[in-house]
Amino acid sequence: MKKVGNHSSISRIYLLSLAFLLVFSLPVFAQDAAAPKDAAAMPAATGGGDAAKGKELFNANCAACHNLDKKMTGPALRGVAEKYDKAWIYKWVNNSSALIKSGDAKAVKVFEENNKVVMTAFPQLTTADIDNILAYTSEPAPKAEVAPAGAVAGAGAEKSEGVSNDVILGVLVLVMGVLITMLYLVYNMLSRIALSKGLELTATDRSIQSVCQAFVKNQFLVLVSVIMLMLISAYFVYGYLMQIGVDQDYEPVQPIHYSHRIHAGSNGIDCKYCHSAARVSKNAGIPSLNVCMNCHKNIAEVADTTATPEHSKAFYDGEIQKLYDAVGWDRTLQKYTGKTQPVKWVRIHNLPDFAYFNHSQHVTVAGVECQKCHGPVQTYEVMKQFAPLTMGWCVNCHRETNVKVEGNGYYEKIHKELSKKYGVDKLTAAQMGGLECGKCHY
Numbered sequence: 001m002k003k004v005g006n007h008s009s010i011s012r013i014y015l016l017s018l019a020f021l022l023v024f025s026l027p028v029f030a031q032d033a034a035a036p037k038d039a040a041a042m043p044a045a046t047g048g049g050d051a052a053k054g055k056e057l058f059n060a061n062c063a064a065c066h067n068l069d070k071k072m073t074g075p076a077l078r079g080v081a082e083k084y085d086k087a088w089i090y091k092w093v094n095n096s097s098a099l100i101k102s103g104d105a106k107a108v109k110v111f112e113e114n115n116k117v118v119m120t121a122f123p124q125l126t127t128a129d130i131d132n133i134l135a136y137t138s139e140p141a142p143k144a145e146v147a148p149a150g151a152v153a154g155a156g157a158e159k160s161e162g163v164s165n166d167v168i169l170g171v172l173v174l175v176m177g178v179l180i181t182m183l184y185l186v187y188n189m190l191s192r193i194a195l196s197k198g199l200e201l202t203a204t205d206r207s208i209q210s211v212c213q214a215f216v217k218n219q220f221l222v223l224v225s226v227i228m229l230m231l232i233s234a235y236f237v238y239g240y241l242m243q244i245g246v247d248q249d250y251e252p253v254q255p256i257h258y259s260h261r262i263h264a265g266s267n268g269i270d271c272k273y274c275h276s277a278a279r280v281s282k283n284a285g286i287p288s289l290n291v292c293m294n295c296h297k298n299i300a301e302v303a304d305t306t307a308t309p310e311h312s313k314a315f316y317d318g319e320i321q322k323l324y325d326a327v328g329w330d331r332t333l334q335k336y337t338g339k340t341q342p343v344k345w346v347r348i349h350n351l352p353d354f355a356y357f358n359h360s361q362h363v364t365v366a367g368v369e370c371q372k373c374h375g376p377v378q379t380y381e382v383m384k385q386f387a388p389l390t391m392g393w394c395v396n397c398h399r400e401t402n403v404k405v406e407g408n409g410y411y412e413k414i415h416k417e418l419s420k421k422y423g424v425d426k427l428t429a430a431q432m433g434g435l436e437c438g439k440c441h442y
Contacts (some may be wrong), residue, residue, distance in 0.1 A: 042163055049128075049135030057133050061122060064298055069141060069394060073117055073298050078141060081134040093130055095121045107356075115334055245352070251384035252346040256326070257319045258383070265378035271370040278359040278370075286345055289327050296323055300331050310381070348385050349374075355391075356440050364427070367404040372397075400435035404425040 007291045058077075065073040081089070088106060091099050096119040111118075171355040213219060218360075265270045272278055277285035300320060307313040324330075324412075351357055362368040371377065374388025387393055405411040405427070418427055433439060 013329050020225070021403065049131035049133070051132070051135040053129075054132035054134070054136030057125070057129055057423055058136050061125070062133065065119075067300070068137060070300065071333060071334070072300055074114055074119065077137045079138060081138050086131075086134070089134070090127055090130055092119075093125055094123050097121065117334075246388050246390060247348075247350075247390040249384055250348055251382050251387075252348065253382075254346055255343050256322045257315070259311075259316075260377045260380045260383055262302070262316075266306070271377070272363070275370075278363050280360050280364070282358045282360065284359050288344065289323065292323055295325055296320060297329070299323075308381070348383060349389065351389060356439055356442065366401075368401070394440070395430075395435065398429035401429055403429055403432055 052148075053327075062077070066075070066077050069076050069080040084092075084106065088104075092107060094108065096111075100111050142418065205278060240332070263274075266272060274287040274291055275284040278285060302313055302316040302320070304313055326341045326343050328339045328341075330333075330337050362373075363370070373387055375384075375390075376385065377386075403411065403426075405415045411432075415427060418431060421424060422431055424431075428434070
């Protein structure tokens with residue numbers, strides 16, 4: 001058999017091309033994108049106190065009613081050491097009520113300027129502690145940094161190390177281009193060699209028309225293909241029809257961005273504090289904005305550590321302001337204006353009218369945790385529907401979940417009778433009638 005072409009020369013060209021590609025790529029991947037980190041200079045404490053300790057004392061004792069730069073329940077405290085004598089500040093912090101009753105003009109004026117709200121007495125704070133707090137409040141206000149859109153304010157994000165995705169994608173595109181070019185050159189070279197040797201290149205008939213004709217003539221192959229096509233179509237049609245009315249993972253955008261991650265997760269607020277109706281009513285209910293104001297009357301902004309790469313501190317503070325606008329709360333005057341705006345919440349969980357579900361029966365009587373149906377809400381930044389809420393899902397839960405009957409007088413008699421009937425110590429909801437049609441449909 002006659003050899004066509006010089007294969008060693010083709011291999012040599014291929015190896016040289018790969019070597020060229022490696023030489024080109026290695027400097028790209030060797031780049032170091034890391035930049036030296038700039039250490040933030042801490043401002044020096046003033047007034048003879050320790051500003052670092054003062055910050056801890058301020059957060060523990062003062063932050064509930066005071067902010068450094070904004071008026072809350074009490075006035076803004078930045079630079080307060082320059083407004084009043086230290087001796088007077090010591091007396092005010094230790095027992096402001098006694099100072100007001102004594103008729104002190106400064107005390108009475110501060111009391112009246114702040115809507116006559118009585119300040120909590122702190123007799124446990126020593127003069128050294130107050131000096132530390134004053135040192136913290138005397139620090140200059142930080143300069144506002146201009147951050148790009150979407151960046152976390154004040155987070156001081158570091159530059160990412162390593163090679164960017166764009167560089168890697170560019171290298172891959174280059175590799176593909178080189179391979180395609182090499183294959184084209186090899187094909188042309190082999191064609192020229194074959195023509196120079198006088199060899200005739202014949203093309204096999206592989207047109208679409210010839211392939212279709214061969215397929216139609218094979219009746220067995222046609223039958224098998226039709227059956228497979230019908231089965232696959234039935235599978236997808238069934239899957240589509242079974243998803244009608246199922247809104248699992250439904251995650252609508254709400255008019256006020258409420259983060260369960262912050263409230264139920266970081267702050268550990270119990271679900272039933274806000275959704276109190278879940279214990280005594282069929283519906284869990286949407287919490288009244290008055291419930292929100294129980295805390296946010298004194299919490300006008302979030303902590304710096306609350307911010308995430310997706311949502312900055314300024315974003316969360318803006319959402320709190322939306323709450324204030326809805327209830328008509330003036331954070332500067334610390335009082336209600338009487339001008340309210342309704343919040344149009346978007347409903348997430350919605351059962352059909354023919355299905356009956358009672359929250360109090362599950363939460364109070366059965367002792368089911370909220371996360372059983374609603375998922376790990378303490379991790380959700382945006383609330384979504386965790387479970388499919390289908391009939392099959394409910395039935396499986398009734399078959400698998402044991403009813404908590406200990407100390408529950410409602411189940412005392414029926415538990416004894418059914419325990420004898422089934423010969424078990426624990427009873428599932430299904431064994432106690434949880435699969436009867438009339439329990440959920442009537």
